[in-house]
Amino acid sequence: MITIVGAGPAGSYLAYLLANKGREVTLIEDHDTIGKPVQCTGIVTHSIEKFFRLKKKVIVQKLNKVIVVSKNNKISVNLGEIVMWRDRFDQFVADMAKDAGAKILTNHQFMGLDGKQSVKVKDKKADKIKDIKTDIIVGADGPYSAVAKAAGLDSNSKHYIGMQAKVKLKMDTGSFETHFGNDFPNFFGWCVPESEDTARLGVGCFQNAQEYFYRFLKNRTGKKDVLCWESGLIPVYNPKKIIQKDNVYLIGDAATHVKATTGGGIIPSLKAAHTLCDCIINKKNYNKEFKKQSGRELLLHLRIRNTLSKFSDKDYDRLLNLMDKEKVRKVLKKYDRDTPIPLVTNLLLKEPRFLYFAKMLLT
Ligand SMILES: Cc1cc2nc3c(=O)[nH]c(=O)nc-3n(C[C@H](O)[C@H](O)[C@H](O)COP(=O)(O)OP(=O)(O)OC[C@H]3O[C@@H](n4cnc5c(N)ncnc54)[C@H](O)[C@@H]3O)c2cc1C
Numbered sequence: 001m002i003t004i005v006g007a008g009p010a011g012s013y014l015a016y017l018l019a020n021k022g023r024e025v026t027l028i029e030d031h032d033t034i035g036k037p038v039q040c041t042g043i044v045t046h047s048i049e050k051f052f053r054l055k056k057k058v059i060v061q062k063l064n065k066v067i068v069v070s071k072n073n074k075i076s077v078n079l080g081e082i083v084m085w086r087d088r089f090d091q092f093v094a095d096m097a098k099d100a101g102a103k104i105l106t107n108h109q110f111m112g113l114d115g116k117q118s119v120k121v122k123d124k125k126a127d128k129i130k131d132i133k134t135d136i137i138v139g140a141d142g143p144y145s146a147v148a149k150a151a152g153l154d155s156n157s158k159h160y161i162g163m164q165a166k167v168k169l170k171m172d173t174g175s176f177e178t179h180f181g182n183d184f185p186n187f188f189g190w191c192v193p194e195s196e197d198t199a200r201l202g203v204g205c206f207q208n209a210q211e212y213f214y215r216f217l218k219n220r221t222g223k224k225d226v227l228c229w230e231s232g233l234i235p236v237y238n239p240k241k242i243i244q245k246d247n248v249y250l251i252g253d254a255a256t257h258v259k260a261t262t263g264g265g266i267i268p269s270l271k272a273a274h275t276l277c278d279c280i281i282n283k284k285n286y287n288k289e290f291k292k293q294s295g296r297e298l299l300l301h302l303r304i305r306n307t308l309s310k311f312s313d314k315d316y317d318r319l320l321n322l323m324d325k326e327k328v329r330k331v332l333k334k335y336d337r338d339t340p341i342p343l344v345t346n347l348l349l350k351e352p353r354f355l356y357f358a359k360m361l362l363t
Pocket of ligand 1: 005006007008009010011028029030031035039040041042043044108109110111140141142143145146162163164202230231232233234251252253254258263264265266267269
């Protein structure tokens with residue numbers, strides 16, 4: 001019996017994979033409705049299609065362009081992205097798990113471990129504490145992971161504050177924007193269309209999130225009001241994090257499986273689910289296997305992020321100039337950020353002046 005805590009994309013997709021292999025899986029979810037509240041922009045590359053065919057109702061729109069904005073520069077780059085209704089996406093993956101035979105308990109909150117073979121959960125509707133006997137426990141319970149804390153796997157990982165809101169804004173529904181520079185220290189700002197007159201606007205930062213958010217909102221929309229908040233924490237990938245101890249495993253945000261360049265955690269958590277499923281079925285060492293399968297990619301994202309964090313407004317202006325070349329555009333269209341190693345290698349081959357920035361990766 002395998003107990004997975006958290007019915008986000010990481011937990012539900014892992015439940016689906018394990019149930020498909022004939023394992024008995026119980027998925028515990030704190031909230032009444034899977035996927036709510038939404039705390040995400042819901043943007044993914046077409047790499048998501050390596051995992052499943054998304055249902056139409058999950059997709060808000062397909063985008064074919066990103067507008068990249070720095071202090072004194074603005075370029076448009078063609079690429080393919082999908083914007084999803086994040087709540088419907090989570091429900092879609094949970095339905096796959098259920099159809100494969102996983103048992104899903106919503107309104108059940110993980111409270112703690114009770115020895116090695118039992119977890120304590122609270123049935124919130126019945127207001128009752130239950131013990132669930134289990135052989136394996138997986139913490140797929142997001143950035144605040146109670147499973148990681150209970151198992152002593154709660155390392156000192158860093159988190160961005162992802163401050164995002166749905167706002168009134170008319171923008172081209174075929175493209176999204178990313179904003180870089182001193183107004184967005186250590187991360188960036190984004191504006192993603194949801195419909196012709198609403199957008200998901202946000203910033204990521206380590207502190208003063210409100211100040212940066214409202215400045216961006218005012219500059220971009222000329223307004224001060226938001227329709228609703230969709231904020232949350234975004235873990236920074238921690239390559240030293242222990243993600244397996246005995247029969248307890250961590251995955252997704254609970255394990256910091258997030259691309260540090262963009263804060264995107266959906267596709268890394270789906271990749272990690274395949275690794276973890278294989279480790280559970282074939283009794284492999286997950287700490288080692290994860291490093292082999294995804295560690296190098298996430299580390300490269302982290303190094304790029306650390307480099308970008310040192311950039312001045314001028315560096316960003318210069319970077320955008322280099323990106324605004326046909327040969328670079330072709331590479332950006334061919335390789336997405338979910339395959340960062342060929343992406344960076346090809347960028348360097350096609351435009352050696354990127355070496356100026358690549359050198360900063362090593363300092
Ligand atoms: C503002 C913002 C924008 C983002 N935009 C993007 C984006 O555009 N693209 C992208 O790829 N990623 C994005 N991310 C990151 C992405 O949302 C996460 O990486 C992703 O949700 C991780 O999935 P998960 O399943 O690990 O965790 P979660 O989606 O957080 O799921 C964890 C689940 O565990 C449940 N849970 C928590 N504690 C307990 C408990 N004690 N008992 C039972 N259940 C519990 C929660 O209710 C939740 O359902 C964004 C994040 C933020 C904050």
